[in-house]
Amino acid sequence: MGTKIPVTYLFVPADRPERYEKALASGSDRIIIDLEDAVRIDAKQAARMALRHADIDWERVVVRMNPAGSQFFEEDLLAVAETKVTTILLPKAERQSDIVDLLNALEREVEVIPQIETAKGLNELDQLLLAPCVRRVAFGHLDMAVDLGTANDWDSLVLARQTLVWRSRLHHKDPPIDSVTPAIDASEVFREAASAKRFGFGGKLLIHPKQVEPTLKAFAPSDQEVEWARKVLAALENSYGSAVAVDGKMVDKPVEDAAKRVLAALTTSEVDQSLYALIDKDKN
Template identity: 50%
Template sequence: MTEPITYLFVPGDRPDRFGKALTSGADRIIIDLEDSVLADHKMAARDAIAAAALDWQNVIVRINPVDTVHFEFDMSLLRSVPVRMVMLPKTESSDMISRVNRSLDKKCAMLPQIETVKSLFALQDILHADRVDRVAFGHLDFALDLGSSTDKDSLLYARSQIVHHSRYAEKPAPIDSVTAEFRDTDTVSAEAKAAKNLGFGGKLIIHPAQDLPVKKGFAPSPADIAWAKSVVQIIEKGGSGALAADGSMIDKPVEIRARHIIERAGKIS
C-alpha cells in the first residue's frame, strides 16, 4: 500500500472549509492550529474542531510548538477528539515528541516538521522517536532560520538530507513543503516532480486546486509506466533471475522499481 501523497492545510478557525477540504480529493487534510490561526482565534479554532463531524481517519491536526503558551490547550483538545495523527511544527528533538506523547491519553502517529537547522541535524533522533510516522519539510521557516533564499537550489542540501535520513531510518519517504504559487498549476506540478525526483513521497498543499497538479508531478510518466509493464511481463513469462530486455538487465532491484511504478500509477489514477 502506498503512502498518502497530498496533505491539504485548512485553518482551524474556518470550520466552513472542513467539509470542502475532506471532499477536495486530497489524501489527507491538516487542520491547522499554528501559523494560519491568529493568537486570539486559537480558542475558537479548538472549539470548532471539537464540534466538527470529521472523518478522523483522514484528518491530521497541526498543533502549536511545545514551547508556546498554546501547547497545553491544544493537548486538552486532542484528548477530547479521536485524532489519529498529530503534526508537530518546529520539531528539534525526540524530547519534544515525547512531551506530546506523554500529554496524550491515546496512541497517535506523529508527523514532525523539519523547519530549522537544529531540526536537520537532529533528524535521526527525531525519526527514531516513538510513534513517528514520517517527517515533513517546512522550507519557509527553514530558510528564515538559515538566512537563505527559499529557492530550490539554496535548499537542495536540506531536502536531500531529509530524504536520505528518512531512508536510513527505514521510514516512508518524507513530505515536501508547500508551493506558494497555488494558481500556477504548472509551477505546482513542476515542483512536485522535482520533489519526487529527489526522493520525496508527498507534498503539503495550501489549496484544493493544487491536489491534481501535485499528483500529476508525482505520477510516473507514460514512458515509465510502459517500461514497468514490459519488465513485469518479461519477468512473469521468464521466471526469476536476471533477464535481458531491450538491451538492459532485469534483476531484483529493477523488478521492485517496476512494480512500485505500476502501484503508484494505479493509486494516482
C-alpha cells in the same frame, strides 16, 4: 498489498470549520486542520473549539498543533485529546522527547509527523525519525530559510531536502513530505511537485484546493513508466529465475526495485492482481 502512501496534504485553518468538508471534497489524500500559522492569536480558542466539535472523517485528517514548548501547545493538546484524530503534524520539531511526551499525554497511539523547519531540527533528524509513531517527516522550507539566513529557493535548500530524503531512507521510513508552494498557478505547482518527486520526496504540503490536481499528476507515474514497470515485473514473473532483459536491457535487482516502486504508487485498482506478490516481495 499495503495502503497507498498519502501524497497530498491540504491545509485548512482550524478556525474555519465550514471549510473542513470542502477540503475533504477537494480530492486531497489528507487535510491538515491547522492550529498554528493559519490561525491568528486572537482566534486560537475559537479554532480549538471548532476542532473539538468537528464531525468529519478523522482517518483523512491531520492536525497541526503549535510547536512543543510554545505558549499555545498545552491548550492545543487538551483540544486534540477530545478528538478522534489519528495523525498530528508537529511543527518546528527538534526533540524526540517532545514526541514521547505528546504520546504519553494523549494516552493513545497516533501517527506523528515531525515538521523539520530549523537547523536544530535537521541536526536532530535521526532521533526524530526514530521516535515512536513516526512514519515520515515533513519539510518547512520557509521557516528553514529564515533560521539558516538563506534564500528560500531550491538551490539554497538542496542539502536540507536531500538530507530528509537520505535519512528517511536510511531508517526505512516513508519518503518525506515536501514543503508548500506559495503560488497557486497549476504549472508552477506541477513544476515544484515534479522537482520534489525527482528529489525523492513522496508527498507535498498544499495551501489551496487548486494545488491538489497538479500535485497528484506530478507524483503519479507516467503512462510510459507504468508500461515499463509492468513489462519488467511480468518478465520476472515468467523467468523462473533465469536472466531477464526488457527492451534490450538486463533486469537486475535495482531495476526490479524501481519497477516495484512505480506500481506501488498506483491505487490498488490500477495494479494487476497477478503482480501483487512481486511488488510485496522482500518488504519484510
